[in-house]
Amino acid sequence: MQDELVEFERHKVWTLVPRPKDKSIIGTRWVYRNKMDEDDIVTRNKARLVAQGFTQLEGLDYDETFAPVARLEAIRLFLAYASFKNFTVYQMDVKTAFLHGDLEQEVFLKQPPGFEEKDFPDHVYRLDKAAPRAWYDTLTEYLLHQGYRRGAIDNTLFIKESGPDIILAQVYVDDRIFGSTNAGLSMEFADVMAQKFEMSMMGELKFFLGLQVRQLPDGIFINQGKYIVDLLKKFGFSDCSPAKTPMTTAHHLTADSSGADVNSTSYRAMIGSLLYLTASRPDIMFATSMCARYQANPKESHLHAVKRIFRYLKGTPHLGLWYPRDSPFELIGYTDSDHAGCAIDRKSTLGGFQLLGNRLISCSSKKQTSVACSTTEAEYVAAGRCCAQVLWIQNQLLDYGFKFRKTSICCDNTSAILITQNPVQHTKTKHIEIRHHFIRDISQKGKVELFYVPTTEQLADLFTKALDEKTKHAAVCDHSQWMGQPVPVEPSSLGHPAYLLRVLF
Secondary structure: OHHHHHHHHHOOOEEEEOOOOOOOEEOEEEEEEEEEOOOOOEEEEEEEEEEOHHHOOEOOOEOOOOOOOOOHHHHHHHHHHHHHHOOOEEEEEEOOHHHHOEEEEEEEEOOOOOOOOOOOOOOEEEEEEOOHHHHHHHHHHHHHHOOOEEOOOOOOEEEEEEOOEEEEEEEEOOEEEEEEOOHHHHHHHHHHHHHHOOEEEEEEOOEEOOEEEEEEOOEEEEEOHHHHHHHHHHOOOOOOOOOOOOOOOOOOOOOOOOOOEOOHHHHHHHHHHHHHHOOOOHHHHHHHHHHHOOOOOOEHHHHHHHHHHHHHHHHOOOEEEEEEOOOOOOEEEEEEEEOOOOOOOOOOEEEEEEEEOOEEEEEEEEEOOOOOOOHHHHHHHHHHHHHHHHHHHHHHHHOOOOOOOOEEEEEOOHHHHHHHHOOOOOOOOOOOOHHHHHHHHHHHOOOEEEEEOOHHHOHHHHHOOOOOHHHHHOOOOOOOOOOOOOOOOOOOOOOOOOOOEEEOO
């Protein structure tokens, strides 16, 4: 704790002043935690002094405080590009990052508990630094001055070209990952950061935002094996018998109003933990999202469904995303919908994902906000959502130097495809809300093109319905073979092998 206060004094974070009148004074407290690595080994005992900002009112005491943070899709896109260009990704941490940004507002803090000034017990500290937004502005100004440019879409991405080479740096608060097609540029970036800030170079990227990253000669592997083991232990599933699929196809979940109640707090904790796991496990996304619909009043049948997901994880703890180096860098999307899949309100479930070659960038499984009157409408709405995500990825890739036109979106409903090609509003489509028709305009402009695939090759089924073991293996690798080799099914009509996941040891 003493070291923390010494850092504050060295960086001139605050100034001891008499207590001002008509100003709210924010309380402080100490927070203690152990920082551990991916092997669960304690690397540092940390004490942090935090301000009790909940006593402030937005608009009165402050306006904007949060710094932009990278989306998970942006992190996946960064790693996908690294695997394609075959360069190493490094990680660094800025020490006391929030102490580098100057505050514009007046903020007063109580003196830290246990470290009050004996001569001035009624004085308070005027905070001059320590805000995420101020830190981000300071970092941005410095990197722009060093010749880097900020991403047009993702403001947490910084790029610098040097002839044919490029260096990329992705910022996530005080952590950053970076890499370059020229190894010398990576070291140059580390030196540039060290000139201005106190840096902790962590070497090759291995553990980031809870994701375990392994950079191998033939690709990059992303999984959350350690997190799965911890989850199984936390919720008492370490010795359970494994299941072959995350959800049974025998019946659909319902409200089950006559079922026995279960502990809602424990149920929500399990759902929240599983939702975080979907960052590297798209195969449990549909089952988790289905169970998440009943968090308000969970029943015993819902708890059984959640337990099955944990049993499935028990048998597949090492499954994760695989980004092969030899895969092409072509953007493609898959979209699907399960018409009237919800037994309660008859709303459809839409699902889809986007790939760069064989690298999964984004995926989703979500219940639609309105009831679809037909299968065509449900598929059309799902295609529109997939199109929106494809456009975001297209714009994001402009910063990487790629310009995609007529990105293929695979759909297994010919009627939905025909609607996007027909600019005339006729009686069979006028009941569809106007906001869903933007895909027709985007298709006419040539930015996307809907492409028909047979239902047997529709990989997006993984996100819209419960699949049996054989069908699930058509969308992911066969994890029953534990040698670490991907087992694809026959290539689709677009030439893309139909596997998304892989097992490594």
